[in-house]
Amino acid sequence: MSASSAIKRIGVLTGGGDCPGINAVIRAVVKTGLLDYGFEAVGILDGYEGLVKDRMVELGYEDVSGILTVGGTILGTSNTAHPFEYVEHGGQAEDARDVSDQCVTNFEKAGLDVLFCIGGDGTLSIAHQLAAKGLPVVGVPKTIDNDICGTDVTFGFDTAVQIVTEAIDRLHTTAMSHHRAMVIETMGRYAGWLALVGGMAGGGDIILIPEIPHHMEVVCEAVGGRSRRGKRFSLIVVAEGVKRPEGGYVLRGRVEESHEKIRLGGIGVWLANEVQERTGVVSRAVVLGHVQRGGSPTAFDRVLATRLGREAVVQAAEGRFDVMVGVQGRDIVPVPLADVAQKQRLVTADSQVLHAARSVGTCFGDE
Amino acid sequence: MSASSAIKRIGVLTGGGDCPGINAVIRAVVKTGLLDYGFEAVGILDGYEGLVKDRMVELGYEDVSGILTVGGTILGTSNTAHPFEYVEHGGQAEDARDVSDQCVTNFEKAGLDVLFCIGGDGTLSIAHQLAAKGLPVVGVPKTIDNDICGTDVTFGFDTAVQIVTEAIDRLHTTAMSHHRAMVIETMGRYAGWLALVGGMAGGGDIILIPEIPHHMEVVCEAVGGRSRRGKRFSLIVVAEGVKRPEGGYVLRGRVEESHEKIRLGGIGVWLANEVQERTGVVSRAVVLGHVQRGGSPTAFDRVLATRLGREAVVQAAEGRFDVMVGVQGRDIVPVPLADVAQKQRLVTADSQVLHAARSVGTCFGDE
Amino acid sequence: MSASSAIKRIGVLTGGGDCPGINAVIRAVVKTGLLDYGFEAVGILDGYEGLVKDRMVELGYEDVSGILTVGGTILGTSNTAHPFEYVEHGGQAEDARDVSDQCVTNFEKAGLDVLFCIGGDGTLSIAHQLAAKGLPVVGVPKTIDNDICGTDVTFGFDTAVQIVTEAIDRLHTTAMSHHRAMVIETMGRYAGWLALVGGMAGGGDIILIPEIPHHMEVVCEAVGGRSRRGKRFSLIVVAEGVKRPEGGYVLRGRVEESHEKIRLGGIGVWLANEVQERTGVVSRAVVLGHVQRGGSPTAFDRVLATRLGREAVVQAAEGRFDVMVGVQGRDIVPVPLADVAQKQRLVTADSQVLHAARSVGTCFGDE
C-alpha cells in the first residue's frame, strides 16, 4: 500500500439532511484509518461550515465507539454552508461569496491529507469542486431518496423504506375497518424510489411517483373498482414531489421563510380530498415527514454504511481521489465524482421493481 | 351462575374510530361466552349501522381465532350511525330521525339476550340510551385518548403512546444533528394524555396539552434557554387540540366536506413556524396522524383487551347491565354507564404523571 | 418541604440483574433532586460493591441527559456484593464477613444524606438491613419478574413481556406452517407472571408456570386435542422455574462454576422432547434467555421508571425512609421495606389475569 504512505491524517465531514447510518460511516472511516493504516482522524463540525470556520475535533477510537446504532451524526451537519457561495449566518443570498480558498487553507493548517465527504448530491458536487482546487477528496453517497447516480443503493434508504412500510402496515387495518382510502405521503421530491419500494412492501394499492404522470380518473377508477369488487378500502402511497394536475407542489410541512410562502398541506392532503370528492369514499391523509430520515438504522444500513466507510478509506490509501464509493452488484467500487455530480437516478420504465409492482396489481395512475 | 341461565345468545358491535385491540376484545367476548357459558355469539357489522340495518354474522370459535394480534375490527365500524339521530347514507343532517325501535326489533329478531358495545364516549352514550329502552347492554371502553371516566386506562392507549414514543426517538437524532426544534403533533382533541405520556417517554423538552394554557414566551424561552446551555435542539410535543393564542384550531389533516372548510396545517405546523420566527432556531413539524390508531396492539393492550372482554361477559352472566367494564387499580370492575356517558377524564393539576414530567424538567409553557 | 431542608446530597446505586428502565430511574432521581430540591447527586458504582470500596462519581444534569431510552445502568451493577456477607473478589464463600460498617463510613465520608437503592428483592433486603444501621434509605423496586410485594407492577416487566410476545408472534407462523409444537421458555424462577402475561399476549395455547403444578397428560391432551380439531400446531409457553415431574430444574443456560454443575438444557428443551415423544407432534424449543432483560425500555416502562424515581425523591424529601416506592392503582405510594423484604408476589388462583387466560381457552396443564 505504497500510495497510502503519504497519508498521515484524515478529515471527515457530513453534509445535508439527516439519514440513518451516517455515524456508522464515520465509525468505519475512523476505525479503518486507525487500525488498518495508522492514520490520525479529525472530525470537521457541521459540514462545510466547519471547514470554512476551522471548527474541528480529533477523533480517536473511543470517540466512535458505540455510535454504530445511533441515528444522526456526531459531527453535526449543515444544509446551507456552501464554500463557493458562502453566506454568513444571518446574511442575504446576494452577499454570497467564494470562500473555498479558506477551506483549502484550513485543510492544510489542520495537517490533513484526505477529506472524506459524506453527503448527498449537493455535498458531493461541492466535494468535486474542491477536488478541482486540489483537495484530495473521497465521497460517500448519503440520501434516503436513493437517487444518486453510480450506486445501486444508498445507506439510509432501507431504513426509510422500513419506516414507510411499518406505517402502511398500521394504516392498513384502519382503512379496512373503516372502509376508507388512506393516503400516505412519503418523502421524495424528484425520485419515487421511497414511495415505490415502501409502497410495494406495504402492499399499497395505488402508488404515485414523480416519474410517472398520473390521471385522477385512473386513480379514482382504481379506488372505485376495488370498492365494486368488495374491497372496501384502498391504500394510496404518494411521493411528496408528485404534482397536482394544475401544477405546483408543496413540500413536507416545511416552514418557509415568510408567511406568504407557507403552503400548508401537500399533495397527500390534496389527493385525499380529491379522491373523496370524486369517489365518495371517505379519505384521510398521513404525511410521514421527518420520521422517515431519523433514528437508528436497520441492520442492512448499518452494514452497508460500514462497508462504504471502509472502502472509502481504501480508495484514499490507494491514491484514488475525486471519486465516491458506490455499490455495484455485490461490490463497492470507486466512481468518479464527475460522473455523479448534479445528476439523479430516477425510476425508469424498464425497472424490474416497477414491473414487479405492476404484476401484483399496483396502479400507478397511468393507464 | 344462575343469572346467566337466561342468556343463550350474545351480540357484539364495535363503534367509533380505530383503536389497537378491538379484535382482542371481540375474541375474548366470543371465546368466554362460548367456553365458559356456552353462549352463541353474533357479530353486528359496522357498529350501530348493522343494528339498524339488520346486518349480522354468526361468530364461532374459528372466526375469532388468530385475530388477537391483528389491528382494526373484523366487524367493521362506523363513526356516524346513530340510532337516535339516524341519517340514511347520503342524506342530510336535518333529516335525522329516531330508528332506535328498529334496533330493538332487530335485536329481538336475532334472538339476542345481551348487546356488547365496544366503543368510545359516543358509542357508550348510545348504549346507555338503548339500555333505557330496555336493551341489556354491557359496554367496553375504547379510545386511544384514554379520556373515558370510570377507568384508569383504556386499551389502545399504550399502543398509541408507544408509536408516539418511537417517532420521538427517531426525530431526536435528527433534531440533535441539525440543531433544530422538532414539533411532534399527536392526537388528542380535548385530553392531553397521549401527548403527555408519549412526550415523557420520548424525553420531550416541551409538552403542550389542551388542559394547560401555554404562553409562547415561555415556550420560546425554553427553546432559547436550552440553546444557551449548549443544547442546540428541542423536542416539542403538542396535542392536536391545543389552541393557537388567537383561538381556533385544526384537526389531524382531516378532509372536511367542502373545499372552504379545509383548514390545512394544524397546531403543529403553526407552532414550528412561530418558534422559528421568534427564536431563530430552524423548526420542523411532524403530524403523526392516523398511524397512532392503527395496527397490531402492544402486549399490554392485548392483555388488557382480553381481560376487558372476559369481564364484560362475566357482568352479563351475573345479570349486571347498563354498565361498562373499567380498570380500577389491579381490578376490572363494573361502572354504571350513567356515570360515564358524556364525561371526560382530563389531565388534572394534581396528576402524579404530570408532577413527574415537571420534575425531570419538562416545560408545559405555563410558568 | 421542611423535612428536605436537612438533605443536601443524595447517593444512588443499582443492584442485581439487568432490567430495562434502570437508567430512566437514575435520571429521574438526579433531575428531581437537582431541579425540585437543589440536591447534589452522587452515583455509587457497581451496586453495593461501590459502597464497600468507596467508588463513587458526581452526577450532574448532563450526566443523566440522554439516558432515558438506553438499557442497562450507567452506574454498573453487581449481583454478588453483599455488605453483610462480603466476599473479596476471587475469595471463598466461607470467608464472607460483615463490612456494613465500612458502608456507613463511606456513606458519611461522601457527605451523603440519603441512599437510593434501585434493585430487586436482594438489593431491597440489604437496604432494609442498612436502614437498621441508621442509613436513611429509599428503595425503588426493579425486576422483570414482577414479583415484588407492595407494588402492582415493576418497571422492566412490560418490556420483558413485549419481547416474549414478539418472539411468540414470530414462532406462531413457523409452528403453523410446519404443524409443530413450539415451546417458548421464558424467565421466571419462582413467579410465572412473565410467562403468563407474555403467553396471553402472544396467544399461547398452553402456559406452564411454577405456581400451577401441571400434568403431562393434560398438556399432551391439549396438543392432541388441537390436532384433532384441525389445528395442526400448538404454542407452549413455559417459565424456566417450572419443575420436571422427577424434580430438579435448570436455569437459563447459565454457566455454573464447575463443569459438573453445567446442566445443559432446561425445562423448555425437556418439554419439547416429552411432547414429541408422547404425541408424535414434532416439537422444538426456544429459550429466550437474556434478551428478555436488556435493551431500550418500552414507553410504559420509561414513564413508570420516571415516576418511581421522582416519587422516591419526594419520599426522602418528606423524611420517609426505610421504605420503597410502589405502584398501587393509579398512585405511587411509600411501602415499608419491612413489608417487602424476602417476600414474593406470586400468581394466585384468584387472579383476574389468570381467569381471563383460562376463559379464552388457555390450558395450564392442571385440569
Add this chain to the structure above:
Amino acid sequence: MSASSAIKRIGVLTGGGDCPGINAVIRAVVKTGLLDYGFEAVGILDGYEGLVKDRMVELGYEDVSGILTVGGTILGTSNTAHPFEYVEHGGQAEDARDVSDQCVTNFEKAGLDVLFCIGGDGTLSIAHQLAAKGLPVVGVPKTIDNDICGTDVTFGFDTAVQIVTEAIDRLHTTAMSHHRAMVIETMGRYAGWLALVGGMAGGGDIILIPEIPHHMEVVCEAVGGRSRRGKRFSLIVVAEGVKRPEGGYVLRGRVEESHEKIRLGGIGVWLANEVQERTGVVSRAVVLGHVQRGGSPTAFDRVLATRLGREAVVQAAEGRFDVMVGVQGRDIVPVPLADVAQKQRLVTADSQVLHAARSVGTCFGDE
C-alpha cells in the same frame, strides 16, 4: 409472449424450513400469473408431500390477498417428503422408495403446465431431478442462511439478520452494565453469513463462523485485551455450525429422535463456559433459535420476494425451465438448476463484507 401461450395452469409448492417472505413469493406468483398472463393457479400442500399424495387447492386472487406481510406459508411445508426417497408417515428410512412417477401423474392429472418450487438447496435439488423426468419446473431460492449459489442474496436473510441485530442491541446494554461476555449463537450450520452480517450490524466484538477456524487463545486474548483497555464487556457472535476444538457440534436445541442423541447445549453454551474459565470474565450464552426464521418479513424481504415471484413466472412464460431465479447485481436472472443444486455459497476470504468487519476491529479468532 408466444412461449406462454401453452401455459394455462400453474402449480406452486413450498418446501423446507420456515423463512420470512414465502407467502410474498406465493402471492407474486399467483397474482402475476393471473393478472399478466391469465393463468389459473393451484397450491400444492405441504411441499412435495402434496404432490405425492395429490393434495392441492385452487388459488384465486382473494386467497393470496393480505398475505404479503404474514410469515410462514399458507401452503404448509414439509422438511422430509422426498419424491425419490419417499418414506410413508411413520415409516423407516430403509423403506424409502421412488414415487416420482406418482408426482408426474398427479401433476398431469391436475392439468398443470408449470411447477414453481420455492425452497432451499434440498427442494431445488429435487426440482432439478423432477425436471430431468420432464416436469417443467422453475425454482425460487429460499433460505435464511443466504448460502445458495447463483444468487447474491436470498429472501428471508435480511429479516433473520435484523432479528439477530435487535437481539445483540438488547444484550449490549446488559453486557456493559454487568461487565460480562455475552455469547449469541445464531443459525448457520455450514455458512456464516447470518453470524457475520448480523454480528457486524450489532457491533459484535468477536464473530466466529464455520468458514474460519478459530483458536480459543485468540478469542480469549480479544476478550482480555478489551478488558485491559477499560472495555469491561465483550459481545461474541457464533454460528451454530462452528466446531468445538475437540470436534463435533450440536444444533439449535433440536430434539433428536432418541434420548441418546439429544446433545443439550450447543457451541454457544460451550463457548460461554470456555471463555469464563479461561479469562475469569463472567459469561452468558443466548441461543436465538427459531425466532430467526419466523414472523413478518422486513420491507427488504417483502420486495425481494415479490420480485422473485414475478420473475419466476416470467421465466416460465418465456419457456425457460429447470432454472431458478437469482439476484445478480440489480437484476433478477435465470440460473440453471444444474449450477445450483448441491452446492453452497460460503463466506470466502476475499469477501468485502469480511474485510469491512475486520477493518472496524472485529476479531474472527484466527490471527
